[in-house]
Amino acid sequence: MNKPDFARFYPHDDLTQILNDYIVAYPDIASLEVIGKSHEGRDIHALTITNTKTGDPLDKPAFYVDGNIHGSEVTASTTALYWAWTLLSGHGSDDQVTRLADECTFYIIPVVSPDGVERALKEGGFVRSGTRMYPHEEPKDGLHPEDIDGNGLILQMRIQDDGGGWKISDKDPRLLVQRRFNDTEGPFYRVYSEGLIQNFNGVEVKEAPRKQGLDFNRNFPANWEPQVKQGGSGEYPFSEPETRALAEFITSHPNIHSFHSLHTGMESIIRPPAVQTDKDMPREDLNRVREIGKLGVDLTGYVLFSYRKLNDDIYVAHGDFATWIYEQLGLLVFCCELWDVRARGGKNYVELNEMNRERDLDGLEEVEAAALKWNDEELGGEAFTDWHPFDHPQLGPVEIGGWNRLYRNNAPPKLLGETCEKMSRFFLAHAEAYPRLRAEIHEIEQIGDNVYTISVAIRNDGYLPTNVTQQAVKMKQAQPVTAAIELSDGDTLLVGDPKQELGNIAGYGGRKKAEWTVRFTGEPSGTITVSSQRAGTTRLSIQ
Ligand SMILES: [Zn+2]
Known part of the structure; x- marks a missing residue:
């Protein structure tokens, strides 16, 4: 294809x-x-x-x-x-x-x-995971995100307001930044998700809990x-x-x-x-x-x-x-x-988070301005819709604009x-780190009339141990590697459990040996299965 x-x-x-x-x-x-x-x-x-x-x-x-x-x-x-x-x-x-x-x-x-x-x-909206109504079966009162200007995107709404907590950035007129505690020089804005308010009381605009x-x-x-x-x-x-x-x-x-x-x-x-x-x-x-x-x-x-x-x-x-x-x-x-998208401003996530935690609003403003610049240069501005006036049926004149959330996070x-x-x-x-279980017949030694000792060498050539983690051992989730012998009718196992538990095998060079003594009716024959839950299964024939 x-x-x-x-x-x-x-x-x-x-x-x-x-x-x-x-x-x-x-x-x-x-x-x-x-x-x-x-x-x-x-x-x-x-x-x-x-x-x-x-x-x-x-x-x-x-x-x-x-x-x-x-x-x-x-x-x-x-x-x-x-x-x-x-x-x-x-x-x-x-x-x-x-x-x-x-x-x-x-x-x-x-x-x-x-x-x-x-x-x-x-x-075009944001969905955290699934679409089942949760935690409430009915939508709660408040603002629910919705595309109200019909452009297929759910963006943000801003309303100019002397008491607003946001203002236009000096670095980019499209960017809204948080108003500083001592800032008296407007204009200021209130900012909400684009949407409609269920049971609007004419004054309060609060975001409703997510429907989904x-x-x-x-x-x-x-x-x-x-x-x-x-x-x-x-x-x-x-x-x-x-x-x-x-x-x-x-x-x-x-x-x-x-x-x-x-x-x-x-x-x-x-x-x-x-x-x-x-x-x-x-x-x-x-x-x-x-x-x-x-x-x-x-x-x-x-x-x-x-x-x-x-x-x-x-x-x-x-x-x-x-x-x-x-x-x-x-x-x-x-x-x-x-x-x-914020990584386009040259800061990694740990640094961004540190800036957030330390309330480095100037630093965060620079990051956001850099993201907008990147969008202009690399995407021809496609990921950000500039603010444009809209007559909101409940709030009156607002402006709608902002990042296309899909491209901010994708x-x-x-x-x-x-x-x-x-x-x-x-x-x-x-x-490549996988545990590589290898098994081979080590020796078939005749020790009496038709009696043989059969030994198998088992190695882990991979990086990970067969238990993968020590946490698995701690939580009793690591099953031991096993070696099991299967004989033909008439052959008798004299020494050794038919299925032997060998424990875990360390990565890079870990080795184990399993051994059985068997009386065969004819030439030695049968099958040995070496098995590890996470490292795979190998079958050997005795010959
Ligand atoms: Zn996620």
């Missing part, structure tokens, strides 16, 4: 079409399944990529990528589609991709919230808190069909060692731990997430920090996906945040391919 267009975003039907094109074009390495239905009944797809001629997908260590657990963050699903394309088109032509897809399995769930993506792309206030990335069981403490968390962990579909998929694919969850709104790579501190976290796990994360920084230019730092310094996230994956399941996880189409490409390079690099 021809390379799909990665300079665009994909609504549900178009995305489904591409996924189906993939499996038709690459039947030996790609398969597609529906892992659940969204609230509105759309399919949630999982793509499995591996060379099925070299083994069953579940018998190989696996690497997982998902996108669009947040609806409006549509850069994520295009990136996931690109990643799939990198693997599919590279298998058979690119040595690294060929080896990886022969030895490993790749699971890709491009869109966790198809309803959210559909709403964001078709109606669910955040699927707060609906996981680790460190979960109810709505009163964590907005968007749902009635209970896994209350949503979308998060339940993920949980069922992940728990029924215990071969996955590493996860990436794709987002936008920052340009960063967020690593474990979330609840623990770096100091409490097992040292070897910290080293691994730092090493892998640092390579991600080199390849993407994003900034690396921990969920714990996010929780301490930026915002608290209870019940998120990554906390469940690392702290409860003991698997590696990174949350990659792919785009933030790579513009012409830069989307570049974003996808650098992420795919990071995925390829991280995918």
